[in-house]
Structures are given as C-alpha cells and as structure tokens.
Amino acid sequence: MAHAHESNTKRIWIVFGILSVITLVEVYLGIIKPDSLHLHGPGTSWLNWIFIILTLAKAYGIAWVFMHLEGEKKWFRRSIVWSAVFLICYLVTLLLIEGGYLFDTLSPLVKW
Amino acid sequence: MEANIAVPTDKKETWSGGGVKPFGASYGKMMMWFFILSDALTFSGFLAAYGLTRFKFIDSWPIADEVFTHVPFVHGEFPMIYVAIMTFILIFSSVTMVLAVDAGHQMKKNKVAWYMFATIIGGIIFVGSQAWEWNTFIKGSYGAVKTTDGKVLQFVKDGKQIALADFVTGERTDERVEHTRKNGLWFQSEETIATYSVAQVLAAYNANPDIQVRTELIDNKKKTILSREEGSLQLAKTKMVVEGANLKANEYGNTIFADFFFFITGFHGFHVLSGIVINIIIFFNVILGTYEKRGHYEMVEKVGLYWHFVDLVWVFVFTFFYLV
Numbered sequence: 364m365a366h367a368h369e370s371n372t373k374r375i376w377i378v379f380g381i382l383s384v385i386t387l388v389e390v391y392l393g394i395i396k397p398d399s400l401h402l403h404g405p406g407t408s409w410l411n412w413i414f415i416i417l418t419l420a421k422a423y424g425i426a427w428v429f430m431h432l433e434g435e436k437k438w439f440r441r442s443i444v445w446s447a448v449f450l451i452c453y454l455v456t457l458l459l460i461e462g463g464y465l466f467d468t469l470s471p472l473v474k475w
Numbered sequence: 476m477e478a479n480i481a482v483p484t485d486k487k488e489t490w491s492g493g494g495v496k497p498f499g500a501s502y503g504k505m506m507m508w509f510f511i512l513s514d515a516l517t518f519s520g521f522l523a524a525y526g527l528t529r530f531k532f533i534d535s536w537p538i539a540d541e542v543f544t545h546v547p548f549v550h551g552e553f554p555m556i557y558v559a560i561m562t563f564i565l566i567f568s569s570v571t572m573v574l575a576v577d578a579g580h581q582m583k584k585n586k587v588a589w590y591m592f593a594t595i596i597g598g599i600i601f602v603g604s605q606a607w608e609w610n611t612f613i614k615g616s617y618g619a620v621k622t623t624d625g626k627v628l629q630f631v632k633d634g635k636q637i638a639l640a641d642f643v644t645g646e647r648t649d650e651r652v653e654h655t656r657k658n659g660l661w662f663q664s665e666e667t668i669a670t671y672s673v674a675q676v677l678a679a680y681n682a683n684p685d686i687q688v689r690t691e692l693i694d695n696k697k698k699t700i701l702s703r704e705e706g707s708l709q710l711a712k713t714k715m716v717v718e719g720a721n722l723k724a725n726e727y728g729n730t731i732f733a734d735f736f737f738f739i740t741g742f743h744g745f746h747v748l749s750g751i752v753i754n755i756i757i758f759f760n761v762i763l764g765t766y767e768k769r770g771h772y773e774m775v776e777k778v779g780l781y782w783h784f785v786d787l788v789w790v791f792v793f794t795f796f797y798l799v
Contacts, residue, residue: 370580379570387559389559390559393798394555411799414799418794429779430780430783435498443511447516450519459527462526475699
C-alpha cells in the first residue's frame with residue numbers, strides 16, 4: 364500500500380492490453396483450430412494446454428494487478444492464494460480421475 | 476467470565492476503526508477476500524463437476540463451436556465471436572472499475588463516479604448478452620430427434636448440419652395441438668410441442684436421399700455421420716422431436732450438457748447481477764459524498780474486488796465451457 368496515492372493508470376492500461384491480446388489469441392486459435400495443435404498432444408490436445416496456460420496467465424493478471432494482491436502483505440496473500448490453489452488442484456485431480464474411470468467403465472456398455 | 480467475551484479491554488478497537496490492522500488489511504477488505512475465496516471454491520466445484528461429466532462422456536460431448544455460433548442482428552455462423560465480445564465487455568468493465576479505485580485513492584469524487592457508471596453500464600450489457608445467449612440456446616436453431624435409448628440424432632446435408640425446417644415441409648400433420656390450461660383437462664397444461672411430428676420427420680428423411688444422420692459419437696474431433704441405411708436404423712428408434720433446450724432434453728446432445736450450461740452460466744450471471752446492484756448502491760454513495768466525508772474510498776475498493784472476481788470466474792467459464 365506504499366503506492367496508494369500515486370496513479371497507476373498507465374500500468375492498468377498496459378495490463379488491459381495484455382489481457383486483450385491473450386483473449387484475441389485464444390479466440391483466434393479457437394476458431395481456426397490448426398490440426399497440428401488440435402489433434403495431438405500429451406493427455407489432451409496441445410490446443411487445450413495452450414488455452415489452460417493462457418487462462419491462468421489472465422487470472423494472474425486480474426488477481427495481481429486489478430485485485431491488487433501484489434500490494435497485500437505476503438502472508439495475507441498466501442492465505443488466499445495457497446488455500447485456493449491447493450483445494451482446487453485437489454478437487455479437480457480427484458474428479459477428473461473419477462470421470463476417466465466412469466468413462467472406462469461405462470462406455471463399453473453403450474452401443475452406438 | 477471475562478475471558479469468554481470479546482471486550483476490547485485495551486481500548487484498541489482492533490478492527491473497527493482502530494489503528495491495529497492484522498496483515499495491514501481492514502476488517503471489511505479481509506472478509507471480502509475470504510468470501511471471494513469461498514465463492515471461488517463453489518465455482519470450482521461446478522467446473523470440476525462439469526469436467527467429471529465431460530470426461531465420463533468424452534466420446535460424445537457436444538462440440539461448443541457448433542452450439543454457440545450466433546451473433547445478434549447478424550445471420551450466419553460465427554463460432555466463438557459473440558462469447559469473445561462478451562469477454563471483452565467484462566474485462567473492460569473490470570478496467571473501468573480498477574480506474575475508479577485508482578481515482579478513489581486520489582480522492583477525485585467525479586472521476587470515481589464516472590468510472591463506476593461505466594462499470595455498471597458494462598455489467599448491464601454483459602447480463603443482457605447472457606440473456607440473449609440463453610434465449611438463443613433455449614430456442615435452438617436446428618432441431619433434432621431423440622431416440623428411445625436417449626441419443627440425439629441431428630441431420631446433415633453435404634456434411635453441414637441443417638435445420639428440420641430445411642427438409643421437412645408443411646405444417647405439423649398429425650393435428651396434435653398444444654394442451655393448455657383452458658382446454659382439455661382443466662388446469663393442466665403441457666410443454667410446448669415440437670413443430671413437426673416424429674412420423675413427418677421420418678417421412679421427410681426417406682423422401683430426401685441427400686440427407687444424412689449425424690450421431691453424438693466423436694471420431695477424430697468430429698461427430699460421426701452415418702450412411703443412409705445406418706441412419707434409417709437409428710431413426711427407427713426415434714421417440715421425440717427436440718427443438719432447443721430445457722433441463723430434460725436438448726437438440727445439442729447430452730441432457731447434462733444443457734443442465735451444466737444453465738447452472739454454470741446462470742450462477743455466474745446471478746453474480747454479475749448482484750455485482751451490478753452493489754455497484755449501483757456504491758455509485759449513489761459516491762455521488763452523495765459519503766466516502767468524501769469518510770475520508771477514504773475503501774468501499775469502492777471492496778466492491779471492486781467482488782467485481783474483478785466475477786470477471787475472473789468468467790475467464791475460467793469461457794475457457795472450460797467454450798474453448799476447451
């Protein structure tokens with residue numbers, strides 16, 4: 364909060380520019396879906412990995428600059444970010460593994 | 476006795492205006508952050524459940540590009556475009572919000588008011604867009620049939636999906652009318668009935684040799700198109716004609732796909748709506764000079780946190796519902 368009284372307007376616009384460019388890249392890739400990225404990749408397609416990484420980058424920009432997490436005390440910030448990251452990773456990992464198991468178990472019973 | 480009651484014996488008033496602030500954050504701001512944390516976990520619960528279901532039906536999940544293709548006032552198919560515009564609107568309203576907070580730090584009342592106003596307008600446009608999106612989704616654009624074993628069959632011509640109205644001609648032929656409260660059984664009504672009867676759709680399929688059936692099954696990232704004969708076999712199991720979407724059936728594929736669409740975007744839309752209401756309240760407080768008198772604009776900062784959070788959630792919904 365040391366910078367509370369000086370204006371950050373320029374920085375805000377820069378971050379907005381970065382977030383916009385990321386969104387544009389996502390939409391562009393989402394529309395053209397190049398085969399090389401869309402059909403190959405580890406686990407899921409490369410395209411999906413790109414989307415997920417760009418999304419996390421956007422989330423970082425919003426939380427750090429717009430929500431001003433960068434200016435909070437270190438352990439206050441950590442009490443929020445670490446809790447969320449740990450619990451979400453935990454939940455998502457379990458549920459996605461379970462979803463894959465359900466598919467393996469149930470899909471042989473479906474006749475197309 | 477005294478030990479059990481929270482009385483500020485040292486007269487420091489820890490969190491209500493006193494000088495001591497744990498982590499340098501005021502009570503309100505800290506609680507807003509912890510509320511956001513818990514709300515974030517609720518949303519991740521929704522999105523993780525979506526992920527589980529999608530993995531469960533990984534070989535037949537609807538392809539988002541083929542579902543969300545419409546833009547208001549424009550004809551034709553533009554996958555992703557409209558959702559991308561909505562994303563921009565929300566990010567931009569986040570920017571005006573953070574500019575309002577910034578102006579608040581400098582105690583510039585008019586600037587804060589104008590930026591808050593812009594934020595509210597952005598929010599309203601976003602909610603309006605979402606309403607339009609829901610309307611389009613519920614109405615549907617092609618129509619399909621659902622079989623007795625719960626599969627959705629769509630119709631294609633030259634590899635492109637076509638609407639029922641493109642090849643089924645004429646009015647509904649079985650003279651079935653919608654049952655409303657005022658006719659038939661007293662005070663009983665039914666859901667909207669489809670434009671065409673099952674028999675009519677099947678007859679039209681048989682009469683048009685260039686129409687093929689597309690199933691939900693995904694092969695190499697594309698839905699499988701059946702030959703004419705296989706199509707006939709599948710169509711023989713038709714139970715109902717589906718147009719648009721509700722919680723029980725939809726023309727896009729898995730029932731639970733539409734259910735998740737309604738719940739996740741609906742829950743997010745509700746957050747945007749409440750954000751707009753809170754923003755309006757704070758906007759009037761700014762105009763009335765409440766924070767000018769108080770000596771700081773921290774309240775703007777707190778609603779700002781909530782507003783950014785709504786934007787943050789949308790970033791994830793956008794990725795996992797529309798892109799991935």
